[in-house]
Amino acid sequence: MTGYRPLVFAHRGGADALPEHTLGAYLRALEEGVDGLECDVRLTRDGHLVCVHDRNLSRTSNGRGLVSRRTLAQLDEFNYGSWHPGYPGDEEPSDLSRLLTLERLLEAVRGCGRRVRLLIETKHPSVYGAEVERRLVKMLRRFGLAEPKPDDPVQVTVMSFAALALRRIRAQAPGVPTVYLMELLPPMAGKARLPFGARIAGPSVELIRNRPGLVQAIRAAGHRTYVWTVNEPEDVEMVLRHQVDGVISDRPKFVLDRLAHL
Structure with missing residues (x-):
């Protein structure tokens, strides 16, 4: 493994240590030295992109109902951290409780002063369909990220x-890289072919475990591989043996510490 070092991404900000998809979690992951961050986005009723994984609010907030049926102002009324064991119990809204x-x-990634890769997953099916990607590209253009430049610290x-x-x-x-996420193996992926528009394979760690030849086949087809969600020690060792290109983890600091001993 001499010279090998995969990218490490904080899944939902590093959801093991702090409440997922909160700004505090992402800032902590950046301080710990991750290469990149991963987030999920959904559209609110009034057209804002918010970082929430589930279509329903009940698991990760004290709210109820669908994200898509509420406005940004309505969503911002809920606490998004108090459910998590790592929540410090702040009474006032904070970076560990506010909707992100x-x-x-x-803005936070732009202002962090170093190179950061950001993985953005668009959640489907969505009642808003293609509007999710349209709004996303519009925002990327506003931040100057829709046409990647090699010297831009944010990718x-x-x-x-x-x-x-x-x-x-x-x-x-067309310049923005894309990852086709896979929980099950589609027929085309068996021959390491990805759907049109996809440039990187994104298999689950369970899929890699069950299909040990998949990473090699993907590499032979000229694609990179980002694996999710790699949390357990044995899974970290497995994906490192396969020499995957990216490791997406709820425990990014744990993965970084392991890489320090390569």
């Missing part, structure tokens, strides 16, 4: 389980 918008996350990659979503990104922002 993609705009705020991009964005878009991910999705929906091949159609990646085609939309390819059509609207």
Whole structure:
């Protein structure tokens, strides 16, 4: 493994230590030295992109109902940290309890003063369909990230389980790298072919475990591999043996510490 070192991404900000998709979690991950961050985005009723994984609010907030049926102001009324064991119990709204918008996350990444890769997953199915990607590309353009430049410290990659979503990104922002996420192995992927618009394979760690030849086949086809969600010691060792290109983890500091001993 001489010279090998994968990128390490904080899944939802490093959801093991702090409440997922909160600004505090992302800032901590950056301080710990991750190469990049991963987030999920959904559209609110009034057209804002917010960093929330589930379509329903009940797991990660004290709210109820669908994200898509509420406005940004309504969503901002809830606490998004108190459910998590790592929540410090702040009574006043803080970076560990407030709803995080993609705009705020991009501002934080832009202002952190170092190179950061940001993986943005668009969640589908969505009642808003193609509007999710349209709004995302519009925001990336506003931040100057829709046409990647090699010397820009912030590099964005878009991910999705929906091949159609990646085609939309390819059509609207052809320079933005895309990851086709896989939980099960689609027929085409068995031969390491990815859907049109996808440039990187994003298999789950369970899929790699069950298909040990997949990473090699993907590499032979000329694609990179980002694996999610790699949390357990045995899974970290497995993906390192496969020499994957990116490790997406709820425990990014644990992965970084392991890489320090390579």
